[in-house]
Amino acid sequence: MPETHSNPLDDPAANPFEVAAIAAADIARLSGVEHHDIALTLGSGWGKAADLLGETVASIPATEVTGFSKPALEGHVGTLRSIRTPGGRHVLVIGARTHYYEGHGVRRVVHSVRTAAATGAKIMVLTNGAGGIQETWSPGQPVLISDHINLTADSPLEGATFIDLTDLYSKRLRDVARTVDASLDEGVYTQFRGPHYETPAEVQMAKRIGGDIVGMSTALEAIAAREAGMEILGFSLITNLAAGIQQTPLSHTEVIEAGREAEPVISALLARVVEAL
Ligand code: HPA
Numbered sequence: 199m200p201e202t203h204s205n206p207l208d209d210p211a212a213n214p215f216e217v218a219a220i221a222a223a224d225i226a227r228l229s230g231v232e233h234h235d236i237a238l239t240l241g242s243g244w245g246k247a248a249d250l251l252g253e254t255v256a257s258i259p260a261t262e263v264t265g266f267s268k269p270a271l272e273g274h275v276g277t278l279r280s281i282r283t284p285g286g287r288h289v290l291v292i293g294a295r296t297h298y299y300e301g302h303g304v305r306r307v308v309h310s311v312r313t314a315a316a317t318g319a320k321i322m323v324l325t326n327g328a329g330g331i332q333e334t335w336s337p338g339q340p341v342l343i344s345d346h347i348n349l350t351a352d353s354p355l356e357g358a359t360f361i362d363l364t365d366l367y368s369k370r371l372r373d374v375a376r377t378v379d380a381s382l383d384e385g386v387y388t389q390f391r392g393p394h395y396e397t398p399a400e401v402q403m404a405k406r407i408g409g410d411i412v413g414m415s416t417a418l419e420a421i422a423a424r425e426a427g428m429e430i431l432g433f434s435l436i437t438n439l440a441a442g443i444q445q446t447p448l449s450h451t452e453v454i455e456a457g458r459e460a461e462p463v464i465s466a467l468l469a470r471v472v473e474a475l
Pocket residue numbers: 327328329330395396412413414437438439440441448453
């Protein structure tokens with residue numbers, strides 16, 4: 199009897215790009231929008247941006263799209279939205295991130311990015327909530343991602359797939375973001391596996407090897423987006439200073455609260471940046 203998988207990506211014989219193409223066809227059928235121009239993954243604190251981007255053409259529960267997983271966390275909305283901007287572009291908003299720490303494998307982590315590419319999106323905007331290593335930063339501050347260090351020891355690429363990661367987080371798109379807010383600082387995002395926060399010693403290590411931001415997403419997604427030929431813009435909301443940089447212990451509640459407080463301001467910023475892309 200053939201083995202059955204509730205998620206086709208869990209079948210090692212499945213081709214993840216074919217699964218992404220089926221997911222893109224699901225989105226086209228459920229939204230009536232054949233082609234998207236830009237895709238946007240909304241991390242903690244960035245959720246309201248979807249409401250400000252334009253008219254919501256369709257809102258699709260992620261569970262109705264092939265290969266997507268149920269959100270692991272409350273507050274991580276499992277919805278895909280198709281939005282038409284005032285400029286007439288179609289934006290696919292992904293409110294259903296699968297994190298590496300959930301343990302479902304990297305194929306599921308990057309499925310939303312591959313699906314976005316299969317819908318036609320040429321620009322991938324990745325946002326997250328993260329810890330700040332730079333002492334001059336404060337909780338609630340958005341920063342651009344200039345580059346990353348992937349400490350997961352994993353890759354979404356399979357086989358001998360040699361992909362260049364120079365200018366992974368497009369300088370051109372960061373410049374566009376700065377036409378909207380010239381004060382935006384930038385930094386190197388360091389992806390840890392999580393779900394535990396880092397120890398102060400790990401934060402010091404990240405700092406010494408060139409990291410400015412610590413988080414648990416984005417780097418693996420950015421690699422998959424580059425493989426798919428998309429141009430990438432990355433934004434971190436600094437929800438807290440990283441462990442040991444801030445003197446108080448970290449808590450998920452604090453991270454969510456900082457995201458909630460910053461949400462109106464950073465969502466408006468993000469909506470304006472997307473309109474300028
Ligand atoms: N570390 C890792 N991930 C995070 C943090 C952090 O300090 N804050 C929010 N997400």
